[in-house]
Amino acid sequence: MSTTYQQHLTLLQTQAEQALARCGFDALLIASGVEKLAFLDDRPYLFAPNPHFKHWLPLVNHPDSWLLIRPGHKPRLVYYQPDDFWxxxxADPSGEWLAHVELVLIQRAEDAAAxxxxxxxxxIIGEADAALAGVLPNxxxxxxxxxxxxxxxKTEYELAQMRAASRRAVPAHLAARKAFLAGASELDIHRAYLAASxxxxxxxxxxxxxxxxxHGAVLHYQYQDAQAPAESRSLLIDAGAQVNGYASDITRTWGAGxxxxxxxxxxxxxxxxxxxxxVRAGVDYRSxxxxxHAKVAGILQELGVVKLSVEEQLAQRVTSTFFPHGIGHLIGLQVHDVGGFMADDRGAVAPKPEGHPYLRLTRPLxxxxxxxxxxxxYFIPTLLDKLKATPAAAAVxxxxxAQLSxxxxVRIEDDVVCRAQGGPENMTRDAFAALAS
Structure with missing residues (x-):
C-alpha cells in the first residue's frame, strides 16, 4: 500500500494547496476532534473523528490531535499522547504514514496551540469544542x-480500504444469517455479527x-430485542464495517422458506x-x-400486490408507499458521505427530483x-394507511x-464503484464471491 498511500497524500496536498490559494488562506489546520462527556455525567460519548483528519491519516481513535497543512511543507501532525493511568x-506512532509527516508529540491537549x-x-476545520488558545475553528x-x-x-488507496471494509463485513453477514436460521434473537444476531467482524x-x-x-419495515430500526420471536420469518440486517476510517454499508434480507x-x-x-x-460514468444518479421506482412498480404488478400498470403506479405515486427512501448515497470516510447535493465545488445545489425528498445524492456519476x-x-403500516385513503387503494x-406485512x-444494498469505462465494480458482491470460492 506504500505507493498508493503516498499518491493519495500527494493528491490531498495538491488539492489543499490549490484550495488555500483560491480561497485566500495561507495554511490549513484540521482538528481530529474532542471527546465529549454526557450532560451532567463523567461518561464520554463514543468518539467520532473529524473525517477531514482521517482523510489524511488512518488514525481514528486520536482525540485532541491536529494536522497543519502548508504549501511546500510536509503535513505537521501534532499527536496527543497523554500520560494517563486511567x-x-x-499507542506510539507507527505505520507507513509516519514517514510522510512531521511529527510533534504532546502530553497535554493545550500544548498543541504552540x-x-x-x-x-x-x-481551521473542526468543531467549536476543539478550540485552543489562538486556534478557533472557522x-x-x-x-x-x-x-x-x-x-x-476516491483514490486507489481509498478504494483499497473500502474493499477491505467489505471483506470484513461479509463474513459477519453470513454469521448473522446462520444465527437467524437457528432462531436467535435480534440481540444474539447482532452479537454474532460483532464476533465475526x-x-x-x-x-x-x-x-x-x-x-x-x-421490524424489517422500520427503515432505521434502532432496537435489538433480547427475546427471540415465537417464529422467525425474515431478517433484514443493515450492517457495515470499517478499515482505517473507511466504511462499508451492506444490507441483506433473508427469509425462512x-x-x-x-x-x-x-x-x-x-x-x-x-x-x-x-452505475456508469456520466449517468445522473437521480435517474x-x-x-x-419503475422496477418496484413492476414487482408490485408482477406479484399481484397492486393491479395497476407501472405507468399508472408512477403517476399516482403508489410506489412511494412501498419504497419511501432514496436509492442510495455516497460512501467513504462517512457512511453518508458529504457532497451528495453539490452541483459544483462552489456550493451550488443539484435539486432532488420533485416528490422524492429523501434522496441523498443528486450528482452525475x-x-x-x-x-x-x-x-x-416494505409494508409500513403508517404509509399503507395513507394509501388506503387514495383512489389507488381499490387496486391493492x-x-x-397483510400476508407479506x-x-x-426487503432491502438489498451493495457498495459500488463507478469506473471510467465499462461496468461498475461491486465491492460487496466481490467480497461475497471471494468468500464462497
Missing part, C-alpha cells in the same frame, strides 16, 4: 465546498439495524443487480432513483465515485399485503 493512551501558530491567514464555507466536492472521487459497538461505522419479521416472500426476495434481487449495472445501491420494498390486494420488507 485510560489506555494512543505548534499550530504559523504566519498568515488560517483555515470552517470557511468556500474552502469546505471545494474539499467536500473532491471527496466524492471483529468489531465492537464502539467502532462500528454505524449502529447495526437488525430487524426480525415486522415462505414461497410468497421468497418470490419477493428473488424479484428484488434481480432488480437490485440491474440497478447496480446502471437511477427514478428507475428504481464519475470515475472513482463510490455509491450505495439499495432498493427496498390487501389480503396479500408479517415479513416487514
Amino acid at each position: 485510560h489506555v493512551p494512543p 505548534h499550530l501558530q504559523v504566519p498568515g491567514r488560517l483555515a 470552517n470557511p464555507p468556500e474552502l469546505l465546498n471545494i474539499l467536500h466536492y473532491q471527496r466524492a472521487y 471483529g468489531h465492537t459497538d464502539r467502532d462500528l461505522p454505524y449502529t447495526n439495524i437488525v430487524g426480525l419479521n415486522e 415462505d414461497a410468497n416472500f421468497q418470490a419477493l426476495l428473488d424479484a428484488m434481487e434481480r432488480a437490485q443487480l440491474a440497478l447496480v449495472d446502471e 437511477i432513483h427514478l428507475s428504481t 464519475a470515475a472513482g465515485m463510490v455509491v450505495t445501491i439499495e432498493p427496498g420494498l 390486494d390487501w389480503s396479500l399485503v 408479517k415479513f416487514g420488507g
Whole structure:
C-alpha cells in the first residue's frame, strides 16, 4: 500500500494547496476532534473523528490531535499522547504514514496551540469544542465546498480500504444469517455479527439495524430485542464495517422458506443487480432513483400486490408507499458521505427530483465515485394507511399485503464503484464471491 498511500497524500496536498490559494488562506489546520462527556455525567460519548483528519491519516481513535497543512511543507501532525493511568493512551506512532509527516508529540491537549501558530491567514476545520488558545475553528464555507466536492472521487488507496471494509463485513453477514436460521434473537444476531467482524459497538461505522419479521419495515430500526420471536420469518440486517476510517454499508434480507416472500426476495434481487449495472460514468444518479421506482412498480404488478400498470403506479405515486427512501448515497470516510447535493465545488445545489425528498445524492456519476445501491420494498403500516385513503387503494390486494406485512420488507444494498469505462465494480458482491470460492 506504500505507493498508493503516498499518491493519495500527494493528491490531498495538491488539492489543499490549490484550495488555500483560491480561497485566500495561507495554511490549513484540521482538528481530529474532542471527546465529549454526557450532560451532567463523567461518561464520554463514543468518539467520532473529524473525517477531514482521517482523510489524511488512518488514525481514528486520536482525540485532541491536529494536522497543519502548508504549501511546500510536509503535513505537521501534532499527536496527543497523554500520560494517563486511567485510560489506555494512543499507542506510539507507527505505520507507513509516519514517514510522510512531521511529527510533534504532546502530553497535554493545550500544548498543541504552540505548534499550530504559523504566519498568515488560517483555515481551521473542526468543531467549536476543539478550540485552543489562538486556534478557533472557522470552517470557511468556500474552502469546505471545494474539499467536500473532491471527496466524492476516491483514490486507489481509498478504494483499497473500502474493499477491505467489505471483506470484513461479509463474513459477519453470513454469521448473522446462520444465527437467524437457528432462531436467535435480534440481540444474539447482532452479537454474532460483532464476533465475526471483529468489531465492537464502539467502532462500528454505524449502529447495526437488525430487524426480525415486522421490524424489517422500520427503515432505521434502532432496537435489538433480547427475546427471540415465537417464529422467525425474515431478517433484514443493515450492517457495515470499517478499515482505517473507511466504511462499508451492506444490507441483506433473508427469509425462512415462505414461497410468497421468497418470490419477493428473488424479484428484488434481480432488480437490485440491474440497478447496480446502471452505475456508469456520466449517468445522473437521480435517474437511477427514478428507475428504481419503475422496477418496484413492476414487482408490485408482477406479484399481484397492486393491479395497476407501472405507468399508472408512477403517476399516482403508489410506489412511494412501498419504497419511501432514496436509492442510495455516497460512501467513504462517512457512511453518508458529504457532497451528495453539490452541483459544483462552489456550493451550488443539484435539486432532488420533485416528490422524492429523501434522496441523498443528486450528482452525475464519475470515475472513482463510490455509491450505495439499495432498493427496498416494505409494508409500513403508517404509509399503507395513507394509501388506503387514495383512489389507488381499490387496486391493492390487501389480503396479500397483510400476508407479506408479517415479513416487514426487503432491502438489498451493495457498495459500488463507478469506473471510467465499462461496468461498475461491486465491492460487496466481490467480497461475497471471494468468500464462497
